[in-house]
Amino acid sequence: MSGDSDPGAKKAADPSGVDESLRRSEELFHLIVEGVKDYAIFMLDPEGRIISWNAGAEKIKGYTAREVIGRHFSCFYTPEDIARRWPYRELEIARAQGRVEDEGWRIRKDGTRFWANIIITALYDATGRLRGFAKITRDMTERKRIEALEEADRLMNEFLAMLSHELRNPLAPIRNAVGLMRLRDVADPALHWAQDVIERQVATLSRLIDDLLDVSRITSGKISLHEGALNLADAVTGALEVSRPLIESRRQVLEVTLPPEPLQVRGDLTRLSQVVLNLLNNAAKFTPERGHIWVCIERDGDQAVLRVRDDGEGMSPALLPKIFDLFAQGDRTLDRSQGGLGIGLTIVRRLVQMHRGSVEARSQGVGRGSEFVVRLPLLAAPPSGGAMPGVREGGAPAPRSRRVLVVDDNVDAAESLAMLLRVWGHEVETAHDGPSALRAAAASHPEVLLLDIGLPGMNGFELAMQLRDLPGVAEATLIAMTGYGHDQHRRRGLKTGFDHHLVKPVEPEKLRTLLASLASAAFRSPGSA
Numbered sequence: 001m002s003g004d005s006d007p008g009a010k011k012a013a014d015p016s017g018v019d020e021s022l023r024r025s026e027e028l029f030h031l032i033v034e035g036v037k038d039y040a041i042f043m044l045d046p047e048g049r050i051i052s053w054n055a056g057a058e059k060i061k062g063y064t065a066r067e068v069i070g071r072h073f074s075c076f077y078t079p080e081d082i083a084r085r086w087p088y089r090e091l092e093i094a095r096a097q098g099r100v101e102d103e104g105w106r107i108r109k110d111g112t113r114f115w116a117n118i119i120i121t122a123l124y125d126a127t128g129r130l131r132g133f134a135k136i137t138r139d140m141t142e143r144k145r146i147e148a149l150e151e152a153d154r155l156m157n158e159f160l161a162m163l164s165h166e167l168r169n170p171l172a173p174i175r176n177a178v179g180l181m182r183l184r185d186v187a188d189p190a191l192h193w194a195q196d197v198i199e200r201q202v203a204t205l206s207r208l209i210d211d212l213l214d215v216s217r218i219t220s221g222k223i224s225l226h227e228g229a230l231n232l233a234d235a236v237t238g239a240l241e242v243s244r245p246l247i248e249s250r251r252q253v254l255e256v257t258l259p260p261e262p263l264q265v266r267g268d269l270t271r272l273s274q275v276v277l278n279l280l281n282n283a284a285k286f287t288p289e290r291g292h293i294w295v296c297i298e299r300d301g302d303q304a305v306l307r308v309r310d311d312g313e314g315m316s317p318a319l320l321p322k323i324f325d326l327f328a329q330g331d332r333t334l335d336r337s338q339g340g341l342g343i344g345l346t347i348v349r350r351l352v353q354m355h356r357g358s359v360e361a362r363s364q365g366v367g368r369g370s371e372f373v374v375r376l377p378l379l380a381a382p383p384s385g386g387a388m389p390g391v392r393e394g395g396a397p398a399p400r401s402r403r404v405l406v407v408d409d410n411v412d413a414a415e416s417l418a419m420l421l422r423v424w425g426h427e428v429e430t431a432h433d434g435p436s437a438l439r440a441a442a443a444s445h446p447e448v449l450l451l452d453i454g455l456p457g458m459n460g461f462e463l464a465m466q467l468r469d470l471p472g473v474a475e476a477t478l479i480a481m482t483g484y485g486h487d488q489h490r491r492r493g494l495k496t497g498f499d500h501h502l503v504k505p506v507e508p509e510k511l512r513t514l515l516a517s518l519a520s521a522a523f524r525s526p527g528s529a
Helices: 007-013 016-035 055-061 079-083 086-097 141-183 189-219 232-249 269-285 344-354 411-423 434-444 460-467 487-495 508-517
Strands: 039-044 099-107 113-124 130-139 228-231 253-257 264-267 292-300 303-310 358-362 370-377 403-407 427-431 448-451 477-482 500-503
Touching (some): 039 055, 055 130, 079 086, 113 141, 141 411, 141 508, 232 269, 232 292, 264 269, 264 370, 269 303, 269 344, 344 370, 411 427, 427 434, 434 448, 448 460, 460 487, 487 500, 500 508
Parallel strands (some): 253 292, 403 427, 403 448
Antiparallel strands (some): 099 113, 113 130, 228 264, 292 303, 358 370
């Protein structure tokens, strides 16, 4: 049998099959590299000059192959990186370690910068000789932009939390002082007027702080609803109680029309009351003295409809489409007589949307009043039996004297609150930092501790955890009274031992009601096990 009959011998003698496979492999590799559009993939010679260029490189960097092949790859680097010889340093690292990875700003052909992730890999032949480098670049500008926005959002939230804390702190002693003045029998009408003015302005500033924090949380999706079945009229009633002093101070006429039957919706009573309150305050602010405000709740098919209408300034056709946008306001004179930040209606829209509803603004034009219409889906049927969420059955227990420790580094806030508590019949001590609070608590075994969170050295959370370890104090009621109102601070407070979280400036009556409601069984007598 001749050698020609041996297929293996023929294949070994004729390498054309191997050459064809190699050619196809190279062609496939070339197609893959050229087909990748999201990555710049190109080769460098041992000195860093560009010797190949793919379509992704042209898309990202802006150069055609004809324009860039033969140039040194440092042309993509910023002047500051070139000044510190970073491109050459990257090649040195790749030679020594086999590869180098880096992120930083790079330059396109048109001079604009983009954020790049790059990998440079050293390539050696079979003899160990350096043949060049493979360089892969990915445009990460969009990711960098998102990270920058997230960081800016985080810093803004931290700033707003700190701002609210610093603004609320001085409001607390002011409100406490007014509360004390109210308890004195003063017949002078001028002093009563002054007290009313102070209370209204403290309430206004507190509301502005709340709006600032709420718009930050709401627009970033960091607010949650505590929903339950409720009568929409309850939200209106709660809001009217808060807004009535403002409306009465402007001698405006308020007319309220409620339906004969309850209109049940699913929602968060606090947040829906906030919606109504913002609409009422908006109407009062832009309606002249002795003007009219109408509030109406009615049923429209399977929806509950809330209307808040006024005969005030009205809105121009150009303002209507953007009235719910953040910081949107109509024309304002330099006196800023209406005040406000232009965020209340933004909060209204977002909260209504979170309740699966809609809100619409209407006006016939400037000087012809405004109307805001909120629509919320009705529940199919009213819930049967049981109390409404958030409503306590029965009255609060009769108040009795408590041993109270007030801890606040703001001396005015601590002392004014202590005076108010003493007038109510409680035994009160004060401390202005964590260590002195621990010593006072260990000595007097208070039943209630009112703690500021932003204490120097040892913050209120750390202090609460240490107080829970003290004999005779472990079962005391810890109440946070702080300028920090974020939900994260409330959650952290619960984890570290607080029973209640009150945001400054606390209304005296709210605190008095809370203290009266504390069951005596919640306390241990001093020294008990």
